[in-house]
Amino acid sequence: MKVLWFHLMPYTELPEDFKERHPGVWVEIDPALFDPERAHVMYNDFMDELEFAAEQGFDGICVNEHHSNGYGLMPSPNLIASTLARRTRDAAICVMGSSVALYDPPVRVAEEFAMIDCISGGRLIAGFPVGTPMDTCYAYSRNPSLLRPRYYEAIDLITRAWREEKPFPYNGRFNRMRYVNPWPRPVQKPRPPVWVPGSGSVETWRMCYENDFVYAYLSYWGYKAGLGVMKGFWEEMKAMGAEPNPYHAGFLQAVGVAESHAEAVDLYARPASYFYDRCLHLDPKFARPPGYISEATVRARLTSQVTMAADQAIAARPFQAHTDNVLEQGHVIVGSPDEVADQLRKVAVDLNVGHLMLLLHFGNMSKDLTRHNTRLFAEKVLPQIADLFDDEWEDHWWPNPMPSQSRAVPEPVAV
């Protein structure tokens, strides 16, 4: 089992009455709510937290991309990843990911990822999300029905740019280039492992199979919501002839650990409530830009009872009012180290996922509490789950860095 520490970098000071006074956290979020000097502190705290997680022995640290979003302060995750590459030694640097369909030309992503792979000595996991409707179709105004074809073409262009040994012309539907020749090139050969965060579309599952990419289901709604989607994923993989290697999949889960269950509830209820009530306060008008979901996926959802029920629940959830006690809903796993370890083993086994991506910071959790959660998890939960799957399956989708002794050691910061 590989366990990764994932930071969303939420703005932690949205007002108490945010939900009542503002239509949503995304796309049209009020610019007046952003205080750059407070963001200075937040960014630095968040990077400290990611570096701390790497020190504590997590297998990887994750960042991701959002735009015009109050719960995700990383329009460019690669900026953060490059500093993490300098300030960590062994953890995988997982950019989950760069929204390749948003960049003209997408070769830019091939270049930046290659830079991070070089700086980190080959520790990059390259994430390629299609991107949410809010990020892509609204904040970046991409044409919804062209987004997915653009996305597939961008992945083709980037992976080919890493693979080809000479400069080459590319005559695509959306990208026409006379000279493709990214310089630098990634350390990892033939390329860094590619992980794809998805939300349950059949095309994405098939693409992951055909290209040997990891499929990661990133939902904030926990185990129950994930069950339907991951069941659909594994059914599709089986139909295409893939073996059920759990390392072919990833799953996101928010977790709060304390010495006892009661203490965990006491510590994590407020940040969880901040996350679900304020950070996920989304305006439903942005939920479904026409054409964003392909006709094939619409048909699959309408004809498959399993995925339909799951998808409808998932699609509706962020746009509905939440209950006061989100912990009782099971979206966040909280408890003593043993309880959390038991639940995570169940999640990993039932969903058959070998890459757990954990939110040990969520909502407006303080730096102290984040460190406490991270340390306790690393000391008391990680050892209980780390060996899962290892006797049976090999992780073919993990970075293959340069030998430790060959990697550069950055000079300490002069104070």
Place this chain on the structure above:
Amino acid sequence: MTGHSERSAAVAGGELRVWEKGEGSGICWFAGLPGLPRWLPVLDRLAEAHRVAAPSLPGAPGGQSADLLDEHVDWLLAARDAHRAADTEGGALVGASSGGALAADVAAVWPEAVGRLVLIAPFGLFDEAEPVADVFAQRPADRSPLLTARPDEFDAWTAFGTDDAGEAMEWDIAMQRATNAAARLLWPLGDTRLATRLARIACPTLLIWGGDDRVMPRSYAARIADAISGPARVEIVPGAGHMAEFDRPGAVAGAIAAFLAEG
């Protein structure tokens, strides 16, 4: 009242549906946002003295796929194919909303093909100071009231009428496909750069605007009329929303018939 006929017309790369009714000089009808899931009363009124032919635009019910229309030139050629399929060469062309954007372009690029042009609150322009409403980023309950003054009737017009689950699914998918295609043409602002081509429109043109249009600012009517080379005038239909032809079919058909009678 309907009694229209249906034929299939061969065009480049496939076929499209043409609905027709009436006899007399031809009117080609380019429908607006959801296309024509069903016949429209305004077409009955026009068919009293004309042959009305409504070819389906790409993505709309009965239309060709819009999946390979990537650039505006692709849309333009597809719109001209649909116009040819109506067999109204040199006659009247009416376009509403998204169909209006394409009708204006057909008249601009193939001026000899259109004798008289009617545009009902067409898309195609965008002014930051007076923005077109975002018809796609709407909460489900807000969408129909934005488009029409008769939202309940509009919902019934676009809803499937029977209990057959399989057919209902296909109907839903067809309606989604129509909206997807309109979004593909108009995303993100509705600006097709039509403003740069309006001066090429040389035929007499009538602009019809719902008095209560909440999508397309009324000032755009005068802007378009001023930019067109041919004689152009604006007619406001009181009590109608963006889909004036749906909201007040009698008034809209009357205005069109009177305009065509002038020629």
